Amino acid sequence: MNTTDLLSIVIPVYDEQDNVILLTEAIESALKGYHYEIIFVDDFSMDNTRNVVKEMKNPKVVLIEIKKNYGQSSATMAGIDYAKGDYIITMDGDLQNDPTDIPKMLDLLKSGDWDLVTGIRKKRQDSLFKTFPSKIANFIIRRATKLKITDQGCALKVFTRETAKELNLYGEFHRFIAVLAFMNGARITEVDVKHHSRKFGVSKYGLGRTFKVLNDLFLLIFQRKYMQKPIYLFGNMGYFFFISGILINLYLLVVKLMGNDIGNRPLLILGVLFILVGIQLFTIGIVTDLLMRTYYESQNKKPYFIRKITSIEKK
Numbered sequence: 001m002n003t004t005d006l007l008s009i010v011i012p013v014y015d016e017q018d019n020v021i022l023l024t025e026a027i028e029s030a031l032k033g034y035h036y037e038i039i040f041v042d043d044f045s046m047d048n049t050r051n052v053v054k055e056m057k058n059p060k061v062v063l064i065e066i067k068k069n070y071g072q073s074s075a076t077m078a079g080i081d082y083a084k085g086d087y088i089i090t091m092d093g094d095l096q097n098d099p100t101d102i103p104k105m106l107d108l109l110k111s112g113d114w115d116l117v118t119g120i121r122k123k124r125q126d127s128l129f130k131t132f133p134s135k136i137a138n139f140i141i142r143r144a145t146k147l148k149i150t151d152q153g154c155a156l157k158v159f160t161r162e163t164a165k166e167l168n169l170y171g172e173f174h175r176f177i178a179v180l181a182f183m184n185g186a187r188i189t190e191v192d193v194k195h196h197s198r199k200f201g202v203s204k205y206g207l208g209r210t211f212k213v214l215n216d217l218f219l220l221i222f223q224r225k226y227m228q229k230p231i232y233l234f235g236n237m238g239y240f241f242f243i244s245g246i247l248i249n250l251y252l253l254v255v256k257l258m259g260n261d262i263g264n265r266p267l268l269i270l271g272v273l274f275i276l277v278g279i280q281l282f283t284i285g286i287v288t289d290l291l292m293r294t295y296y297e298s299q300n301k302k303p304y305f306i307r308k309i310t311s312i313e314k315k
Contacts, residue, residue, distance in 0.1 A: 007036035007106070008085030012075035012174075013093035014043040017052050018200035023095055024058060030099035037062060040093070041079040044069040054310055063310040074304040076177075077169040081302070082309070088164040090177070092155040098194040105158040108191055115163040115186035118178050119154040119193035137175075147182045149190055156193055172216050234285030242278025245271045 009027060013020060020040060027038060041064045042050050053063045064078055080088060087106060091097040097119070105117045138152050153175055163186045173180060178188055226233040248271030252262045262268055 004035055005086040006084060007031070007034055007087050007089060007102075008079075008083030009036060009038045009089045009091065009102075010041065010076060010079030010083060011039065011091055011093045012041045012043055012072050012079065013045065013049055013053075014069070014072075014075075015045045015047045015049060016093040016200075017045070017048045019093055019095050020049060020053050021056060023093060023099075024056060024061060026095070027099045027102075028060075030102060034103075036060060037083075037085065039064060039079045039082060041075040042066060043072065043075040057312055059312040061312070063308075065307045065310070067305045067307045070304045071172060071174075073169040073172055073174040076174050077167065077302075078304050078306060080164050080167065080169075083161075083164070086161055088159045088161060090155055090157045090159075090164075094198050095200070096196050096198055097154075097156040098196060101156060101191075101193040102158065105156075105191060105193075108189065109158050109160065112189060113187070114189050115160050116178065116181050116188045117158045118149060118151070118188065118190050119156040120151045120190050121154050121195040122192045124195050141176070141179060145179050145182065147179055147188070149178050149188065151190070152176065152178055154193065176216065230288040231285040234281045234288060238278045238280070238282030238285065240278070241274045241281060245274030245276075245278060248274065 011023070016023075024038060027036075038058075038060055039062045040053050042053070043066050050063065050065060053061060062082070064082060066075055066078060076090060080090075087109065089102060089105075091099070101119065105119070108114065109117045138150065141152050142148060155174075157177060159181070163181055163184070166184050167177065167180055169177070169180070182188055222230075222233070248267060252265065252268055252271060256262050
């Protein structure tokens with residue numbers, strides 16, 4: 001790895017006032033001899049994180065202040081958009097990722113002709129409450145996307161500049177960065193990395209996050225398979241319900257012609273409902289297809305607003 005290449009280390013932070021100085025020192029120790037910038041993106045912290053970063057007066061540190069709490073995905077995207085590096089690195093701000101893993105990941109990115117190297121937290125220092133849902137999510141993602149990545153949730157990732165800049169993060173898609181890069185054609189590999197227990201601050205993980213992951217996963221699968229052809233999904237479902245409804249009503253017509261009463265049969269209501277649902281789904285497919293065309297043809301709009309960017313002038 002050419003140490004003259006500029007590295008941009010993007011770190012979204014939210015209420016990490018006790019961690020930012022220690023993390024900066026750890027990065028400086030791990031990347032001696034490298035040319036880098038550290039981009040802290042403050043996602044509207046409620047503690048003293050912003051001031052702690054500013055008071056470091058470190059010429060390698062840039063602080064991006066987000067106007068409100070947009071979430072980790074938008075904060076990460078803001079940092080990537082600002083990043084000037086030839087290689088872009090993302091990591092968490094809670095000291096659980098280890099910066100000493102960055103050099104070997106950079107070397108692998110360069111030597112293996114990869115676009116993205118992501119970490120595997122082999123000895124993950126988290127509670128079962130966090131690791132068990134994560135294992136289930138990783139299994140579902142592998143089966144649904146065919147991307148054989150062991151640990152989708154590891155924040156420590158090293159990208160080529162082009163791969164990172166092509167990402168379009170919004171909502172809670174930071175959990176699926178590798179999948180999004182894969183969908184854009186990136187060549188991805190993974191490597192074991194160290195993982196530490198949280199020393200300061202409080203984990204932002206909650207039970208509600210599990211349901212968010214499932215919702216985002218369903219959305220991601222839709223985008224992967226049907227983003228450019230939504231009519232295939234809704235149309236096929238519409239055909240299924242419409243044809244089922246027609247068959248049910250044809251059966252009831254035969255029953256009626258044989259002299260039997262069908263007016264009070266729930267099956268009649270079901271048959272009519274299936275026909276209406278089928279027509280509705282097919283219509284939704286057409287409307288969604290038009291929306292997708294509008295999406296692709298419209299101007300890009302960032303999912304965040306920046307209040308202020310602070311950096312120390314380099315002399």
